[in-house]
Amino acid sequence: MRKVEVRLGDKGYDILIGSGLLKETAQQLKGIGFSDKLVIITNPVVQRLYGNALEESLSAEGFKVTALLVADGEEQKSLDIAGRLYTELTSAYAERATPILALGGGVIGDLAGFVAATYLRGVPLVQIPTTLLAQVDSSIGGKVAVNHGQLKNKIGAFYQPRLVISDTATLKTLPAEELASGMAEMIKSAVIKDREFFTFIETKLDKIKTLDDTVMEEIVFRSAKIKAEVVAKDELDMGLRNILNFGHTVGHAIETVSDFKVEHGQAVAMGMMAAARIAQRLGLLDRGELTRLKGVIAGAGLPTEMPKLDTKGIIEAIKHDKKIVAGKVRFVLPRAMGDVFVTDEVSPSLVEEVLGG
Numbered sequence: 259m260r261k262v263e264v265r266l267g268d269k270g271y272d273i274l275i276g277s278g279l280l281k282e283t284a285q286q287l288k289g290i291g292f293s294d295k296l297v298i299i300t301n302p303v304v305q306r307l308y309g310n311a312l313e314e315s316l317s318a319e320g321f322k323v324t325a326l327l328v329a330d331g332e333e334q335k336s337l338d339i340a341g342r343l344y345t346e347l348t349s350a351y352a353e354r355a356t357p358i359l360a361l362g363g364g365v366i367g368d369l370a371g372f373v374a375a376t377y378l379r380g381v382p383l384v385q386i387p388t389t390l391l392a393q394v395d396s397s398i399g400g401k402v403a404v405n406h407g408q409l410k411n412k413i414g415a416f417y418q419p420r421l422v423i424s425d426t427a428t429l430k431t432l433p434a435e436e437l438a439s440g441m442a443e444m445i446k447s448a449v450i451k452d453r454e455f456f457t458f459i460e461t462k463l464d465k466i467k468t469l470d471d472t473v474m475e476e477i478v479f480r481s482a483k484i485k486a487e488v489v490a491k492d493e494l495d496m497g498l499r500n501i502l503n504f505g506h507t508v509g510h511a512i513e514t515v516s517d518f519k520v521e522h523g524q525a526v527a528m529g530m531m532a533a534a535r536i537a538q539r540l541g542l543l544d545r546g547e548l549t550r551l552k553g554v555i556a557g558a559g560l561p562t563e564m565p566k567l568d569t570k571g572i573i574e575a576i577k578h579d580k581k582i583v584a585g586k587v588r589f590v591l592p593r594a595m596g597d598v599f600v601t602d603e604v605s606p607s608l609v610e611e612v613l614g615g
């Protein structure tokens with residue numbers, strides 16, 4: 259088992275990473291002082307694969323477990339579903355000290371986290387991420403949220419979990435496109451902070467794609483460590499945390515303009531390539547570095563070219579993105595693999611040129 263500490267003073271917590279860790283959940287929960295009653299929030303897919311076994315093992319260790327189910331899918335991240343969960347928590351006699359275990363991908367993590375942050379003004383949250391994206395990114399850092407109308411992820415809170423348990427064996431059942439989505443965020447982590455990790459990914463792509471146990475543990479550990487370091491320095495997203503948006507300025511716009519037909523990981527991959535091309539045209543990034551990034555993204559099975567979408571629409575969507583500060587679009591640009599900076603000074607014409615408009 260590997261461990262990453264998220265250093266946030268009295269809000270700090272551990273991220274435990276390893277193959278087969280789910281079996282140790284009871285022991286780990288007892289280790290941080292939980293006993294008695296707890297609630298698992300999950301979806302039917304994850305319940306069938308892992309939830310039932312987890313419930314049984316926790317019950318066998320003396321926990322009184324209530325499992326609450328929400329359907330699969332992003333549309334479940336809503337105030338309506340949160341409202342239904344509050345009612346179900348009340349029926350289950352959940353109290354201030356009753357922990358909520360979020361078992362699933364980023365959708366469950368964000369929704370169950372939002373419910374944990376708000377039910378009775380906050381009950382303890384434990385993240386048990388089962389997708390690569392959730393293990394390398396969304397379960398760490400305390401951003402919890404639901405969607406509301408056009409406001410995607412904008413009704414939420416910063417609410418840190420008490421523990422994150424990442425069982426890398428659960429990744430073996432992930433559909434290929436979900437694995438690729440997580441790989442996009444993992445590549446992002448390496449590019450923003452860790453050149454050596456980027457080289458590691460570059461040389462281990464085959465083993466990542468075949469889900470080699472040792473390599474998966476290593477990449478989840480290294481990605482989690484990067485995110486934990488950034489979050490520890492900027493919990494409330496006031497500055498440094500911006501770098502986690504590398505690839506997301508253009509990526510979100512592509513998702514929006516494609517009406518979410520281009521899925522997140524693919525959009526982020528295209529967004530990372532767009533940011534790198536902007537940096538290269540500004541003379542900040544060597545062509546060799548751009549080629550390496552392209553190689554890793556393509557090697558992960560992700561797209562490196564822009565989709566056939568309305569370029570003007572993408573630019574408009576970028577302007578409406580939340581990362582606009584004082585009317586300027588914020589970009590995270592790479593200077594090299596492992597080194598990025600944030601700038602508001604990218605001209606719209608350069609963006610258009612790179613997007614192929």
Ligand SMILES: NC(=O)c1ccc[n+]([C@@H]2O[C@H](COP(=O)([O-])OP(=O)(O)OC[C@H]3O[C@@H](n4cnc5c(N)ncnc54)[C@H](O)[C@@H]3O)[C@@H](O)[C@H]2O)c1
Pocket residue numbers: 301303304307330331332335362363364365366368388389390391392395396397398399400401402411428429430431432433436439
């Ligand atoms: N809070 C944050 O900081 C943060 C960061 C990034 C993304 N997010 C959010 O995360 C969400 C995306 O998360 P995601 O990519 O994990 O999607 P997801 O939660 O929808 O999971 C993807 C699919 O995989 C299934 N699944 C989960 N675990 C599985 C397993 N082990 N085996 C087989 N199938 C499994 C799910 O049922 C679902 O169908 C978005 O809502 C996004 O906004 C949040």
